[in-house]
Amino acid sequence: MDLSDSFEKIPVNVFSTPKQGSAFVARQIADFIIAKQKKKEKCVLGLATGSTPKSLYTELIRLHKEEKLSFKNVITFNLDEYYPIDNKALQSYNRFMQTNLFNHIDINPKNIHIPNGEVAKEDIKEHCRQYEKMIKNAGGIDLQILGIGNNGHIGFNEPGSGIYSKTRLITLDNSTRIANAYEFANISQVPRLAITMGISTILQSKKIILMAWGSAKAPVIKKAVEEDDSEQVPASLLQNHDDVTFVVDEAAASELTRNKSPWLTGDCDWTPKMIKKLW
Numbered sequence: 001m002d003l004s005d006s007f008e009k010i011p012v013n014v015f016s017t018p019k020q021g022s023a024f025v026a027r028q029i030a031d032f033i034i035a036k037q038k039k040k041e042k043c044v045l046g047l048a049t050g051s052t053p054k055s056l057y058t059e060l061i062r063l064h065k066e067e068k069l070s071f072k073n074v075i076t077f078n079l080d081e082y083y084p085i086d087n088k089a090l091q092s093y094n095r096f097m098q099t100n101l102f103n104h105i106d107i108n109p110k111n112i113h114i115p116n117g118e119v120a121k122e123d124i125k126e127h128c129r130q131y132e133k134m135i136k137n138a139g140g141i142d143l144q145i146l147g148i149g150n151n152g153h154i155g156f157n158e159p160g161s162g163i164y165s166k167t168r169l170i171t172l173d174n175s176t177r178i179a180n181a182y183e184f185a186n187i188s189q190v191p192r193l194a195i196t197m198g199i200s201t202i203l204q205s206k207k208i209i210l211m212a213w214g215s216a217k218a219p220v221i222k223k224a225v226e227e228d229d230s231e232q233v234p235a236s237l238l239q240n241h242d243d244v245t246f247v248v249d250e251a252a253a254s255e256l257t258r259n260k261s262p263w264l265t266g267d268c269d270w271t272p273k274m275i276k277k278l279w
């Protein structure tokens with residue numbers, strides 16, 4: 001047994017670059033879609049937005065165009081959407097998904113589900129209830145793709161989100177609004193609210209893959225993977241799922257004990273660089 005495992009409560013697959021990690025995840029998705037096609041079954045995918053899955057979607061589009069991967073049997077449910085927002089606004093996740101994936105593949109538009117940022121305030125509760133119901137009616141999510149916020153959020157489940165939470169309206173953390181401000185003209189334009197699948201919605205997925213790239217994500221990846229699970233780091237609640245994998249690049253893995261202090265894992269090659277690091 002690799003002793004580094006004893007620090008990590010979630011399997012972490014490390015790739016040299018985001019492109020390689022994304023190609024690995026795209027292959028898993030493609031194989032899964034094809035296996036379902038052979039059985040004449042639908043394949044239900046949970047999808048994320050943001051900068052992290054962009055290279056994944058580029059690769060899925062490539063697989064569609066160059067390797068004839070069809071999405072005709074695919075049903076999708078997106079994690080979240082800002083509220084309120086015009087579906088056609090540049091920053092809306094509805095628009096993001098059309099531009100970055102759906103416009104380029106052969107998915108049936110009827111099979112696409114994204115929380116609606118245009119719904120009237122008094123209808124939000126019912127909209128969220130219906131979203132949960134549609135996921136259930138589709139047979140549940142087979143494979144959920146996640147990114148992670150610097151504060152540990154998954155979907156827009158900000159710190160404090162409970163393990164039993166379902167699709168609902170949530171107030172965005174200020175840190176999230178700052179992190180996402182680059183998509184808007186300025187911070188005051190970033191919506192204060194969002195509709196998000198809950199932690200329990202996510203945990204009900206049969207399989208979960210969380211992706212993270214870059215050193216800015218390294219501290220939260222360590223917390224989610226190595227520390228005790230806590231509502232303060234929502235991604236750490238994934239420790240309670242039995243088929244979850246983190247796919248990260250080397251920079252995002254750099255704070256893991258196996259990289260930061262490998263002598264603690266008992267799995268250390270005592271190169272001069274390592275000796276210097278310890279002393």
Ligand code: F6R
Pocket residue numbers: 047048049050051052053079080146147148149150153154155156
């Ligand atoms: C987006 C989502 C969020 C993002 C997270 C990371 O649908 O669910 O949890 O995955 O905020 O965002 P990026 O990828 O932009 O760093």
